[in-house]
Amino acid sequence: MKLNNIIFMGTPQFAVPTLQKLAKTKYKPKLVITQPDRPKGRKRKLQSPPVKIAATKLQIPCLQPQDVNKPEVLQKIAEFKPDIIVTAAYGGFLKKKIRKIAKFGCINLHPSLLPKYRGAAPINFTLFNGDEVTGNTIFKIVAKMDAGPIIFQSKYKIKPEDNYTVLQQKLAHQGADDVMKALLMIEADDFDITPQKHSLASYTKKIEKQDLQLIWSKPAIDIYKKVRGLAEKPAAKTKFRSKPLKIIEIVLTDTDSKDEPGTVVQVIKQQGIEVATADRNIIIKRVQPAGKNIMSAFDYSLGLQPQPGEKFQNGA
DSSP: OOOOOEEEEEOSGGGHHHHHHHHTSTTOOSEEEOOOOEEETTTTEEEOOHHHHHHHHTTOOEEOOSOTTSHHHHHHHHHTOOSEEEEESOOSOOOHHHHHHSSSOEEEEESSOTTTTEESOHHHHHHHTTOSEEEEEEEEOOSSTTOSOEEEEEEEEOOTTOOHHHHHHHHHHHHHHHHHHHHHHHHTTOOOOBOOOGGGOOEEOOOOGGGGBBOTTSOHHHHHHHHHHHTTTTOEEEEETTEEEEEEEEEEEEEEOOSOTTBEEEEETTTEEEEOOSSEEEEEEEEEETTSOOEEHHHHHHHHOOOTTOBEEEBO
């Protein structure tokens, strides 16, 4: 099957490597569809999604409908006579009519080994749960969320230094290669469609504000996994001296906690701030104070001079 006319749908930075890679090949999209510009920041200034910015640089026409399933949008898509629609983190539900426009239908890049971690936050939950292996799945989109048959999967062994931001970038770039492989397989008619085992499915929910709160009375390993799964953005949140503070990186120690959870045990020169939890101490390595850049926890301590016995408070 020849894939001459491709439409790409995506919105955040995760989708950009795939768009950029496709644009360098015979699979360069004829049209890009992304979410509308949204107000962001304190000044609520309209900001274009990363995919729109990339599409503009690549000189690919871009649509930003409020609802991609509206008849007038479907008509515009149909005018391109797509052979296939490729999506990656588009952020909207595709109804049956849009899935039927392209000859092959719609395929999606999803950063988990489906059926594990369907839903909005697969990379976060991979790290929250301390998984050692993850990967990408290319599947054909059906009505049920992330439940379509699998065309291609690739695995990635998670490294100790992989936090959410790092892992997302790695899977995004690996995903660009995965989409290319899937398109070549489809065009050569050299692939098997494998139904997902729905009984093994697990689901992730969108990360909400309350999910960012660090609870110091939790075991150290739970705090570590939460920090890792949210770093560097949106980041786990706490408070110190009633001021909000994002915790970007921590390390575990073998020292049993003797103080109340959240208590500063000591500041270790050039290392960070040692803090008690429910079972053993952790060392805060990197932080981000409100309105400032990420910095080492030791540098942060030089200004505030946290004293043993002071406490970090739960807070989002």
